[in-house]
Amino acid sequence: GDSVTQMEGPVTLSEEAFLTINCTYTATGYPSLFWYVQYPGEGLQLLLKATKADDKGSNKGFEATYRKETTSFHLEKGSVQVSDSAVYFCALLARNAGNNRKLIWGLGTSLAVNP
């Protein structure tokens, strides 16, 4: 079945460091891919998405490119801030009717950014 694998955390960085959080997936067909962010004590928020191969999603300085050849959707940011400290979740949504009802989630990666 479909699945998402994220790098395990926690990830600890200094402010202004470069961030990469790896996400790879297994799916039949061409799923849509998402990154969600959860700040402490809050619900999940959609950070960015990509719906087809080679699409790049971007938001708040974060980027991720849908790579079909490597079945990956790695999250990157060039210069992290303390306010980026959160848990990041990768997820996929299958395209085919009947399987597009539920998101498949990674386990989340905790990021802590130190001043």
Place this chain on the structure above:
Amino acid sequence: NAGVTQTPKFRVLKTGQSMTLLCAQDMNHEYMYWYRQDPGMGLRLIHYSVGEGTTAKGEVPDGYNVSRLKKQNFLLGLESAAPSQTSVYFCASSAIGAEQYFGPGTRLTVT
């Protein structure tokens, strides 16, 4: 436009008590979901609904019941709470084939 709201925000129950969590969305979404989030376990789907009057089981449905009598509301019930149901519960909604929008969560403790 409030998005997805959840009631209550916090609750403490004794073992064996019952309660209902309420989720409401004002985005006219067809699909609604209930998740629980536990440390190290990520998000686990409890039940979901693909339309008014329909419900379906997710990964961890045991001990929970749901109802979707109105399109905008999705209720999660615990008939006889157990300490293993101590968790943070999130509701979400989505349009068909689209991303999910989440509520702020309900923190439930069962003693």
